[in-house]
Amino acid sequence: MSIELAYSVTNPEPKNESGNSTQVSAKLSPNGFALVPQPSEDVKDPLNWSSFKKSTTLLIWCLGCFATTASGLGNALGYFVQAQAYHKPDPISLSYSVVAATAGIAIGPLFAIPLAHLFGRTRIFLWSMVGLLATGIWSATMTHSDQYGDFIAARLFGGLFGGIAPALGAETIMDLFFLHQRGKAFTVLNLSFLAGVVVGPTLSGFIVGSTSWTVQFWWSNGVEGIVIILALALLEDTYYDRTPEAEDCRKSWPDSFLANRTATFFAGARVIPPMSMAEIIQVFCNPFLIGICPVTLLCGGLILVDFGFAAFFNIILTVFLQGSTATGGYGFTPGQNAEFLFCLWFGVIVAQLYGHFANDRIPLWICHRNGGIWQPEYRLHTLWLPGLVILPVSLGLYGASLQYHLHYMILALATFLGGFATNAIVPVTANYIVECFKGHASESAATMGVYRLAFSLTIPFFAPAWISKVGAGWCLGMAAFFSIFAYLGPLLLMWKGAKIRTWSFKSLLADEGGLKVIKTAGNMEARREV
The missing domain is CATH 1.20.1250.20 (MFS general substrate transporter like domains)
Incomplete structure (x- = not known):
């Protein structure tokens, strides 16, 4: 259901140099959000x-x-x-x-x-x-x-x-x-x-x-x-x-x-x-071009480090849990190992609840606080809790559990926290990059998929030697500090993301930054501030 409102166009031509805005006819949702993108009148339109x-x-x-x-x-x-x-x-x-x-x-x-x-x-x-x-x-x-x-x-x-x-x-x-x-x-x-x-x-x-x-x-x-x-x-x-x-x-x-x-x-x-062959080749190249844009490097770096460490230690968790107690393992049977993994199920469930209540509400609340003008970087503010607080804590707790062979319930707590943090981070980063290159959503999602999985593909080949050299405690403790360092990328985007987005390839860059998407103080406009 939508409400269609027509406005008189008080400034019919955009004036980019002066900073004036252009008002346009728009459809709004019943709660005052501008429908972005604007749907057509065709009932077959997916919108x-x-x-x-x-x-x-x-x-x-x-x-x-x-x-x-x-x-x-x-x-x-x-x-x-x-x-x-x-x-x-x-x-x-x-x-x-x-x-x-x-x-x-x-x-x-x-x-x-x-x-x-x-x-x-x-x-x-x-x-x-x-x-x-x-x-x-x-x-x-x-x-x-x-x-x-x-x-x-x-x-x-x-x-x-x-x-x-x-x-x-x-x-x-x-x-x-x-x-x-x-x-x-x-x-x-x-x-x-x-x-x-x-x-x-x-x-x-x-x-x-x-x-x-x-x-x-x-x-x-x-x-x-x-x-x-x-x-x-x-x-x-x-x-x-x-x-x-x-x-x-x-x-x-x-x-x-x-x-x-x-x-x-x-x-x-x-x-x-x-499509012509030249256009198909361009589509094939787009994920690589998106991947080297500064905005993708900064956001992708977080998911590269965070998901890479989390995925690897989930993979080798079986070795620690089913390994003998004489070698530092917990002596679990495969069935007990499977029961242990239910703590990850709860991590996913809590991440789903967090995303349901936060991933739209927090960005739109910030947007409302800024006069209803939308910027894609508002979505990154949902990463503070899972990315900067919970994930480093979970990695450190994970390392301490393995280093000192703490009770398996402490290891389960670390696994739950890590499961929540990584699963809460992935949708936000993917959504943000897709909205930065919104005309190329599939290419953007594929690029973020490579960032998400690249480190977890390579780390199994060197992490065992790393653990044997410094121990599981130091290995995971260093991973915790690396995850904090990786968060500097999103922090920079929250601060200067609008500027950094302009450094992307012009043929790919398309976002909704600058759109007025929320009714504020009785103002029912839906316009792009230019």
Whole structure:
């Protein structure tokens, strides 16, 4: 529901030099927020879809994101059992299967985004789920001792297919939701992806403790099958060109169910306009260009360090928990290890609640305090608690627990705090960068995915030597200080982000900074201050 208000244009031409503003006709939500972007009058415009249809679309994308990491980390607690099956003396070498899946998740979107611009996001999403299902079956059937290499390859290709949903889902959110709604939407999408990091290993522990390790993949294959069925039945592409030139294309889109499904997922009418090869190459290059922009380097540095350390120590947590007490471990069985991971579940749940209540409210409150003028940097203020306070504390507590072999409940507290902090940080940073390059949401999300996973891919190769050299306490204590240092990037953006954004590539930079989006003191304007 929206309220349309028309204004007299008191300043018909923008005057950039003088600092005057231009008033425009706008639609406002009932609570006084300007609808950004402004929807068209067409009921087929995704911005005009019902709340139920928007929620259903987001739910399907979220299930796809969940299946990605649930499958990729589906054997995270199966190292010891698989080491026996593949005749590997060191269980740590089995963690390379998770590293391979993680690498695929980071790299896959870079190739999928150009294809989405050619064939449509929804079509690529569906077939990526089909590919993820196929690689899951492949992984579950690699049971012979000489098939370890094939198993690693299956995990890599599973990651390549699985990493597509989170990146393309970011563009879907930008198509469906208004500015004042995106914080919650990005929280739900990203935490669905991150929930798989928790659920996959937890179920893995229960499975390998009671039945064949191959079941770790069969259950996630079932989730992927459900996503495929829901997508075929309910999912529509959210691309919508509001320019007058695209009217004929919009009218040609089929309304009947079978024709619509055929056009969306297989063949028929084009979902999006055709692109030249030069444009496709530009789309492929965009994530790399976005990745080297100062605003991305400063924000991405935080997620690089924070998520990298957190992800790695979650990966090796199995080694500490299931290791013998004589070697400094806790002597847990796989089932007990799985039960321990429920503290991460609570971390994700609390992060979801925090994001629901904070990720839109805090930025909009700051916006209201500044006269209703929006700046993307307002979103970063939700990072103070999880990024600057809780994460360093959790890493330090984690290190002390391992160094002095404290009671496992202290380790559980550290794990819970770390789970909350990292899961609360990821949606905010992704949302911020997407809004800085809002015409390139998929490319921005893919870039942040690389930042999120790059360090966690490399750290398993040197962290064991680091721990053996200085001990787990010093290793994690240094990680805590590194996380504080990484927070300087967002601090700088909060202070001078509007200026730093202008140092990005002009062909990519597009944001909503300067828009007046909130009714203040009886003023019902919706305008861009220039």
